[in-house]
Amino acid sequence: MALGEGTSGGRPSGSGSRKGPEQPINSANEAISLLAEVESLAKRLAKYASIYADFGKVLDQKSSLELQLANKITELSTKDGEIAKLNEASEAALIVHEGRYSKWLAEKTNLHNQIAAAKTEAAEQRRASLNDQEAKFKKELEKLRKEIAVERRKSSSLEEKIKTANNEETRLRHELKYTETTLKEWEGKLSVLKDIDLEKFEDKFKGLYNRYMVVMQSHFLKDLPDSVLINGSARWDMLLRIPNNLHLHLPPSNSLAAKKARLVAALALLSPLITDRIFVPPTHEPADALTIRYIKSLLYQQLPSGCKRENMLRALLLSTHTSGDFDHTDTWAVGSLLEEAKPLLTPMLEDPGRLLADLEKVLRGFWSLWKEAQISKKLVHATAEADGPWQCNDLPLLDEEEATPDAPPINEFTLNVFPCLSVPETEQMIFSGTFVWSEQNSIVASEAEYQRLRRSSLSGSGASAVVHPRRRRTVDGTNGNASAPPSPMMPRTPGGSGGNHFLGDATSGSRGSGGP
Numbered sequence: 001m002a003l004g005e006g007t008s009g010g011r012p013s014g015s016g017s018r019k020g021p022e023q024p025i026n027s028a029n030e031a032i033s034l035l036a037e038v039e040s041l042a043k044r045l046a047k048y049a050s051i052y053a054d055f056g057k058v059l060d061q062k063s064s065l066e067l068q069l070a071n072k073i074t075e076l077s078t079k080d081g082e083i084a085k086l087n088e089a090s091e092a093a094l095i096v097h098e099g100r101y102s103k104w105l106a107e108k109t110n111l112h113n114q115i116a117a118a119k120t121e122a123a124e125q126r127r128a129s130l131n132d133q134e135a136k137f138k139k140e141l142e143k144l145r146k147e148i149a150v151e152r153r154k155s156s157s158l159e160e161k162i163k164t165a166n167n168e169e170t171r172l173r174h175e176l177k178y179t180e181t182t183l184k185e186w187e188g189k190l191s192v193l194k195d196i197d198l199e200k201f202e203d204k205f206k207g208l209y210n211r212y213m214v215v216m217q218s219h220f221l222k223d224l225p226d227s228v229l230i231n232g233s234a235r236w237d238m239l240l241r242i243p244n245n246l247h248l249h250l251p252p253s254n255s256l257a258a259k260k261a262r263l264v265a266a267l268a269l270l271s272p273l274i275t276d277r278i279f280v281p282p283t284h285e286p287a288d289a290l291t292i293r294y295i296k297s298l299l300y301q302q303l304p305s306g307c308k309r310e311n312m313l314r315a316l317l318l319s320t321h322t323s324g325d326f327d328h329t330d331t332w333a334v335g336s337l338l339e340e341a342k343p344l345l346t347p348m349l350e351d352p353g354r355l356l357a358d359l360e361k362v363l364r365g366f367w368s369l370w371k372e373a374q375i376s377k378k379l380v381h382a383t384a385e386a387d388g389p390w391q392c393n394d395l396p397l398l399d400e401e402e403a404t405p406d407a408p409p410i411n412e413f414t415l416n417v418f419p420c421l422s423v424p425e426t427e428q429m430i431f432s433g434t435f436v437w438s439e440q441n442s443i444v445a446s447e448a449e450y451q452r453l454r455r456s457s458l459s460g461s462g463a464s465a466v467v468h469p470r471r472r473r474t475v476d477g478t479n480g481n482a483s484a485p486p487s488p489m490m491p492r493t494p495g496g497s498g499g500n501h502f503l504g505d506a507t508s509g510s511r512g513s514g515g516p
Contacts, residue, residue, distance in 0.1 A: 031073045038066065196376045198423065202430045204369055209418065209431065212362045219355045220263040220348065223254040228350055249450035250348075257445030262348045264443065267417035269344050270337075271433060272384040275419040277337040278366050279382035281374075334363045378426065382419045384433075 229252045251258040346352040373380040418433030
């Protein structure tokens with residue numbers, strides 16, 4: 001074989017399977033084969049040493065290469081071991097990962113199934129919930145529709161009410177305007193009320209009262225014929241109508257005590273008639289006593305709310321009158337009073353016609369003076385109440401048990417012989433026609449005479465009439481007795497036994513010891 005064949009012709013046939021240095025050696029057999037090839041090559045080189053001058057270098061290179069080869073083989077063996085370990089580790093890891101993957105895949109499948117089942121269940125629940133909500137919403141919608149219908153009806157009704165209210169407001173505005181106009185007219189009518197001189201009024205009133213007492217005394221303090229005493233006394237039971245609360249005996253005689261007792265009885269009879277016929281509020285038509293008392297009470301009840309209300313009411317009553325109405329009422333009032341008094345006074349008189357004629361003049365004077373009081377801004381109140389002028393309401397109690405604990409004590413020893421006039425606004429007493437009868441000597445004397453005649457055989461068939469009392473309870477529950485004090489409105493006087501003297505001069509503040 002030529003050298004060129006060995007060097008340039010290529011490697012031996014065995015070297016055809018050798019891998020490059022960069023390729024890894026997979027087994028020890030390849031290394032041994034490579035070593036044999038190297039030895040063969042070395043032999044060839046030694047054979048051709050003469051040809052190659054640098055063969056020694058080649059051998060050195062060979063030794064170096066062999067050493068490197070041995071190192072590479074060792075390194076490859078180490079790498080192969082590591083690779084084997086890595087392969088085993090990778091196989092083990094692959095098995096573990098495959099197990100985990102299988103488990104994860106199973107879990108994934110299970111989770112997908114659960115998700116699908118949950119979605120199905122949730123969908124069913126959602127569907128059921130939606131169905132329930134739909135049913136609920138339908139019910140609520142139906143209810144809402146009904147409520148809307150009701151509200152619409154209410155709205156329609158409210159609209160009608162609003163319309164009615166608007167109409168009512170319009171009407172009320174017109175009425176308010178009319179009322180304001182009327183109020184202005186009424187306030188203008190208040191101009192009929194004036195401030196009168198109450199002192200002059202009181203003087204005029206007492207002057208008329210003196211004339212009245214002169215007339216009454218001239219007819220009753222005179223002797224009566226026996227025919228009147230004997231026959232008339234049998235009819236004196238009519239005097240039981242006297243509105244008092246005492247025992248008043250009328251002896252059938254001409255003694256001064258008997259005549260004064262008859263005078264007291266006549267005065268007590270006329271007092272309520274004068275109150276209910278003469279001293280009355282202005283009325284368009286003649287009214288009965290109950291109506292008059294009611295109007296008086298109504299006027300009086302307006303005072304606590306202010307005088308303006310009372311003035312307005314009285315001015316309104318006055319505005320319905322003319323001078324002709326007053327004259328007509330004057331004629332009716334005096335005429336009806338005398339007509340009602342005639343049968344009561346006739347049994348005690350010899351000539352009742354003269355008394356009635358004389359009384360008519362005086363009563364007309366009282367009426368004219370009372371018309372002056374009607375235009376006073378301050379109400380002049382008249383009452384025939386015998387219990388004292390502090391009684392606000394002149395209407396008598398219907399039942400003795402109706403007296404309230406805060407009412408003043410009821411004095412059973414006073415008698416009203418003429419209406420009491422006062423000004424409630426100023427608490428001024430113009431005139432008091434109430435006297436303490438039990439302290440009047442003439443009354444005591446008439447009682448003694450009555451008892452004497454009753455015991456005497458001379459009384460015969462001419463027994464006197466007895467005016468019985470309408471006994472009323474006092475506030476403390478007693479029925480009154482002789483030891484009860486006189487009325488607080490009847491002040492005692494230093495020179496007399498007490499009580500006001502109303503059977504003589506009206507200006508006298510006390511009486512003497514000789515009685516009225």
